Amino acid sequence: MSGQLRAWLRRQITYKWARRIAVAVIGGSVLLIGAAMIVLPGPAIIVVPLGLGILGLEFAWARIWLRKLRATAGNIVNRVRGSRSPETPP
16 A cells, blocks of 8 residues: 555646645745734744745735735834825825
């Protein structure tokens, strides 16, 4: 049984899948560490986007979340600076 399973895995696991799994594990770990840093002391503002950026190499949902995070951060910065964002009418 293990010989058949090993042969099947050799045929199915390609470079593409190995890269996808590695990106998922590394990016997910960085994202989880960043989420923990929201409550614990640490630079969560840097680590969470870094984790999403790593995951965005392979996953479209992470790229979408990263775009939303950038837009939200840009709106917050504009509000703090006192300027209007381009989306809001004058």
